[in-house]
Amino acid sequence: xxxxxxxxxxxxxxxxxxxxxxxxxxxxxxxxxxxxxxxxxxxxxxxxxxxxxxxxxxxxxxxxxxxxxxxxxxxxxxxxxxxxxxxxxxxxxxxxxxxxxxxxxxxxxxxxxxxxxxxxxxxxxxxxxxxxxxxxxxxxxxxxxxxxxxxxxxxxxxxxxxxxxxxxxxxxxxxxxxxxxxxxxxxxxxxxxxxxxxxxxxxxxxxxxxxxxxxxxxxxxxxxxxxxxxxxxxxxxxxxxxxxxxxxxxxxxxxxxxxxxxxxxxxxxxxxxxxxxxxxxxxxxxxxxxxxxxxxxxxxxxxxxxxxxxxxxxxxxxxxxxxxxx
Amino acid sequence: xxxxxxxxxxxxxxxxxxxxxxxxxxxxxxxxxxxxxxxxxxxxxxxxxxxxxxxxxxxxxxxxxxxxxxxxxxxxxxxxxxxxxxxxxxxxxxxxxxxxxxxxxxxxxxxxxxxxxxxxxxxxxxxxxxxxxxxxxxxxxxxxxxxxxxxxxxxxxxxxxxxxxxxxxxxxxxxxxxxxxxxxxxxxxxxxxxxxxxxxxxxxxxxxxxxxxxxxxxxxxxxxxxxxxxxxxxxxxxxxxxxxxxxxxxxxxxxxxxxxxxxxxxxxxxxxxxxxxxxxxxxxxxxxxxxxxxxxxxxxxxxxxxxxxxxxxxxxxxxxxxxxxxxxxxxxxxxxxxxxxxx
Numbered sequence: 001x002x003x004x005x006x007x008x009x010x011x012x013x014x015x016x017x018x019x020x021x022x023x024x025x026x027x028x029x030x031x032x033x034x035x036x037x038x039x040x041x042x043x044x045x046x047x048x049x050x051x052x053x054x055x056x057x058x059x060x061x062x063x064x065x066x067x068x069x070x071x072x073x074x075x076x077x078x079x080x081x082x083x084x085x086x087x088x089x090x091x092x093x094x095x096x097x098x099x100x101x102x103x104x105x106x107x108x109x110x111x112x113x114x115x116x117x118x119x120x121x122x123x124x125x126x127x128x129x130x131x132x133x134x135x136x137x138x139x140x141x142x143x144x145x146x147x148x149x150x151x152x153x154x155x156x157x158x159x160x161x162x163x164x165x166x167x168x169x170x171x172x173x174x175x176x177x178x179x180x181x182x183x184x185x186x187x188x189x190x191x192x193x194x195x196x197x198x199x200x201x202x203x204x205x206x207x208x209x210x211x212x213x214x215x216x217x218x219x220x221x222x223x224x225x226x227x228x229x230x231x232x233x234x235x236x237x238x239x240x241x242x243x244x245x246x247x248x249x250x251x252x253x254x255x256x257x258x259x260x261x262x263x264x265x266x267x268x269x270x271x272x273x274x275x276x277x278x279x280x281x282x283x284x285x286x287x288x289x290x291x292x293x294x295x296x297x298x299x300x301x302x303x304x305x306x307x308x309x310x311x312x313x314x315x316x317x318x319x320x321x322x323x324x325x326x
Numbered sequence: 327x328x329x330x331x332x333x334x335x336x337x338x339x340x341x342x343x344x345x346x347x348x349x350x351x352x353x354x355x356x357x358x359x360x361x362x363x364x365x366x367x368x369x370x371x372x373x374x375x376x377x378x379x380x381x382x383x384x385x386x387x388x389x390x391x392x393x394x395x396x397x398x399x400x401x402x403x404x405x406x407x408x409x410x411x412x413x414x415x416x417x418x419x420x421x422x423x424x425x426x427x428x429x430x431x432x433x434x435x436x437x438x439x440x441x442x443x444x445x446x447x448x449x450x451x452x453x454x455x456x457x458x459x460x461x462x463x464x465x466x467x468x469x470x471x472x473x474x475x476x477x478x479x480x481x482x483x484x485x486x487x488x489x490x491x492x493x494x495x496x497x498x499x500x501x502x503x504x505x506x507x508x509x510x511x512x513x514x515x516x517x518x519x520x521x522x523x524x525x526x527x528x529x530x531x532x533x534x535x536x537x538x539x540x541x542x543x544x545x546x547x548x549x550x551x552x553x554x555x556x557x558x559x560x561x562x563x564x565x566x567x568x569x570x571x572x573x574x575x576x577x578x579x580x581x582x583x584x585x586x587x588x589x590x591x592x593x594x595x596x597x598x599x600x601x602x603x604x605x606x607x608x609x610x611x612x613x614x615x616x617x618x619x620x621x622x623x624x625x626x627x628x629x630x631x632x633x634x635x636x637x638x639x640x641x642x643x644x645x646x647x648x649x650x651x652x653x654x655x656x657x658x659x660x661x662x663x664x665x666x667x668x669x
Contacts, residue, residue, distance in 0.1 A: 050536070220610050263593075264593075
């Protein structure tokens with residue numbers, strides 16, 4: 001019997017563009033459009049996609065930092081998409097986020113102690129003394145010495161800032177941690193350290209990670225399941241092994257084939273490169289149909305635009321939304 | 327103006343014992359320490375290394391655009407036999423843009439946000455014929471600049487050369503109106519404008535998505551082939567370096583530690599730092615990632631001897647005393663490490 005810690009059903013997050021003083025709606029951006037998936041406890045989920053595909057918005061919506069436009073989010077059997085006030089605050093203790101850029105998500109005027117204990121202050125956990133003790137414990141967890149307690153972000157290196165960010169996210173003993181591009185600003189040798197640290201913490205604290213990144217090799221090494229996003233839509237969802245060994249959606253294939261690799265053994269694993277039409281912006285105006293249509297090397301014509309998009313289980317536990325498989 | 331011999335045997339660019347110091351608030355930072363390498367005609371080499379290892383600074387020294395607090399304290403940069411470090415600003419005019427050119431690190435930031443892409447391109451085209459005003463303050467320069475009639479057509483043509491379509495629309499756009507990939511193409515077009523023979527590419531494509539980055543690299547590769555360029559490609563992405571270059575130079579803390587053919591270097595790395603990098607890179611083959619212990623040393627009081635000695639697993643006594651020299655082992659594989667010096 002598997003146990004789902006997070007369940008997302010048909011989640012939508014639209015941003016409405018406003019124009020002029022009266023704020024009349026002039027357009028809508030579908031940042032997250034009809035996304036569903038589940039995460040088992042202790043199984044990491046990788047969210048892959050290019051910039052602007054809605055990865056971060058998805059993460060923030062699950063965290064309830066954005067109010068979802070539609071859909072349901074279940075955390076450990078509780079529907080949290082419509083919670084408010086005290087109820088929401090209670091749920092927030094169980095899920096935390098490590099934000100994209102540690103340099104700009106740490107307050108430069110506060111020291112490390114106050115940054116790490118901020119969640120404890122907000123949720124009124126412990127006395128002042130206990131909070132300090134907890135801060136020390138957390139620093140120890142992320143392998144920083146106690147000397148760091150009274151430093152400020154400006155005096156920390158990129159890797160150290162990321163560790164402080166992680167410590168802050170762990171302060172309330174969450175079950176689920178959303179990691180938004182945790183290593184993209186770091187060098188490879190530091191990246192390896194942070195990823196090893198995250199793996200150790202997961203074992204120790206029984207965490208579940210949602211890893212948002214555009215770095216496919218990191219996803220390959222860290223996650224159990226992967227979802228691929230394109231223009232706010234889910235295009236492929238399966239186990240990481242399936243997505244990498246047998247990508248079914250043309251976009252995933254393109255993504256993998258354009259990955260530069262170092263070792264010859266890796267090259268053999270990648271799908272053959274297909275010529276990619278060079279447009280990033282969507283040219284057809286149709287609101288319906290496949291968002292990848294303009295760039296797709298394997299489009300089958302009208303059907304791609306006419307058919308309603310849906311995730312189809314093409315192989316066991318391997319869902320794809322592509323007209324090719326309907 | 328120093329004489330430029332047209333036909334020189336040997337490498338196109340020869341960097342010898344380059345040393346650069348930077349004055350900072352904390353003291354004198356000895357950043358580039360004895361960098362030596364050469365670049366043959368029509369060769370693409372990649373400078374790889376982590377942030378702050380001196381890749382960009384080396385490139386800036388070659389192009390003579392070092393920041394004002396940096397000082398070259400030793401070495402030579404020989405381009406076709408001429409020492410670029412000794413050129414006056416006046417002499418530089420016949421080199422910059424025409425012999426050597428650069429694709430800047432961040433295309434979005436490098437374009438002037440106040441002018442349309444077309445205005446910037448046409449200015450550049452006109453400037454090619456009027457180098458004497460190139461060093462004037464910007465607003466005076468724009469007033470004095472003689473507009474060339476053919477500039478517009480020429481600008482359209484070079485934009486089409488880098489596959490920017492529709493070129494007319496791009497010409498009218500301000501930099502914020504075009505995407506990162508398009509801005510990168512504009513920068514490539516600008517760099518190739520004066521038909522340079524040496525191109526320095528500083529992290530092109532790294533700020534872009536993988537799919538777009540691949541298209542940009544394809545374009546660059548095609549241009550390098552068509553125009554017969556020699557390229558110094560700076561990147562921290564080892565996979566990109568392997569793809570585009572024939573030789574890879576691994577830099578660590580202001581030193582070149584290993585030089586090898588691109589397809590061999592990660593199969594059999596020799597320097598402990600390169601070996602460490604190989605273990606730290608996440609790959610599609612699942613494996614444990616092992617990081618290099620410690621951190622990059624401070625440049626203000628760098629460790630004596632080998633600068634990697636504080637992090638090296640195979641450190642010996644001699645490493646802390648004597649700086650290893652870059653020596654050629656078999657088959658163009660150069661390493662600066664005492665482990666291999668004893669032979």
